[in-house]
Amino acid sequence: MTFILEAKDVHFQYEDGTMALQGVSLGIEEGKKVVILGSNGAGKSTLFLHFNGIHKPQSGEIKFADEKIKYKNSYLKNLRKNVGIVFQDPDTQLFSANVFQEISFGPLNLGLSEEETRRRVTRAMEETGITHLKDRPTHLLSYGEKKRVAIADILAMDPQVIIFDEPTAWLDPVSTVQIIHLLNKINEQGKTLLLSTHDVDLAYSWADYIIVMKKGRVISKGRPEEVFQDEILLKDAGLVKPWILEVYDKLLEQGMLRDSSFIPRTKEELLQMIGEKEIKVSVL
Ligand SMILES: Nc1ncnc2c1ncn2[C@@H]1O[C@H](COP(=O)(O)OP(=O)(O)OP(=O)(O)O)[C@@H](O)[C@H]1O
Ligand SMILES: [Mg+2]
Known part of the structure; x- marks a missing residue:
């Protein structure tokens, strides 16, 4: 198993104690879609900031591509080219006057030509659906628009791994679906994606692998259907069951499914199970 990112027994304390x-020990497999779940204050954002060297562990280590990361400027510059983070709060990430300049900053900073930069920025704006915002001042954008600019910022850098800290929080339903489609597209291009979310339905349907954190520790890891079937863990982590599993469990409990070996991951799969007359409809 190849881990592109790894944390080994990482301890971290903020200055205020x-x-x-x-x-924290965990590994992120290359090319996968990994979700970190955990209630507020569990340590998700703090861990993410370790993965591109913004925070340095007090003890333990962080590895990228099987190499322990070094906290020298030259190493960190290269690391940040390969591991991009879309911050939880776009206001901490965006600082340029307008959208085009904002997204250009990263590629120019990597030393790319103006022509290549323009090509990347144009593509990133198209992919995130913000071409019409190109000349707008970033600080006047709505939250959802800023969030897209923050994603475009990172896409334009073309990193191998992209970390999204709560990418769909506060987005409207249509924007949420669009962002998820975009994440799938990026993953299909071969990139490893790591994201945090409080949306258990999204985590269950989307992730290849789930890591659950609580109070600065990893309390569970596994495939979505394993993690979300563990009622004790869910309670301990302050999580609820995804609605698809709730419905599936109920159908199973009532003996309404003929094949109980297949666990649906998406609404479409669940509807298909029902639509294919696997339900024994009682005729009055
Ligand atoms: N700059 C900081 N200084 C001091 N403490 C901090 C700082 N940033 C975070 N913390 C604390 O560290 C702990 C972990 O916070 P972190 O932001 O990593 O959690 P999180 O899992 O991302 O939470 P959320 O779901 O609310 O985003 C919390 O107790 C938080 O109060
Ligand atoms: Mg956070």
Whole structure:
């Protein structure tokens, strides 16, 4: 198994004494879609900031492509080219006067030509659906628009791994679906995606692998159908069951499904199970 990113027994304490990470060990497999779940303050954002060297563990280590990361400027510059983070709050990420300049900053900083930069920025704006915002001042954009600019920012850098800290929080339903489609497209291009979310339905349907954190520790890891069937864990982590599993469990409990070996991951799969007359409809 190849891990593109790895944390090994990472401990991290903020300056005010808050112990944010207390022995976190996990690996992110290359090319996968991984979700980190955990209630507010669990340590998700803190962990993410370790993956591109913004935070340095007090003890333990962070590895990228099987190499322990070094905290030298030249190493970090290269690391950040390969591991991009879309921050939870777009206001911490965006700082340029207008959208085009904002997205150009990364590629220009990598030393790419103006022509290549323009090509990348144009593509990133198309992919995130913000071409019409090109000349708008970033600070006047709505939250959802800023979020797209923040994603375009990172896409234009073309990193191998992209970390999204709550990419769909506060987005309207249509924007959420569009962002998820975009994430799938990026993953199909071969990129490893790691994201945090509080949306259990999204995590269950989307992730290849799920990691659950609580109070600075990893309390569970596994495939979505494993993690979300563990009622004790869900309660402990303050998570609820995805609605698709709730419905599936109910149908199963009532003996309404003939084949119980297939667990649906998406609404479409669940509807298909029902639509294919696997339900024994009681005729009055
Ligand atoms: N700059 C900081 N200084 C001091 N403590 C901090 C700082 N940033 C985060 N913390 C603390 O570290 C812990 C972990 O916070 P973190 O932001 O990593 O959690 P999170 O899982 O991302 O939460 P959320 O779901 O609310 O985004 C929390 O107790 C938080 O209060
Ligand atoms: Mg956070």
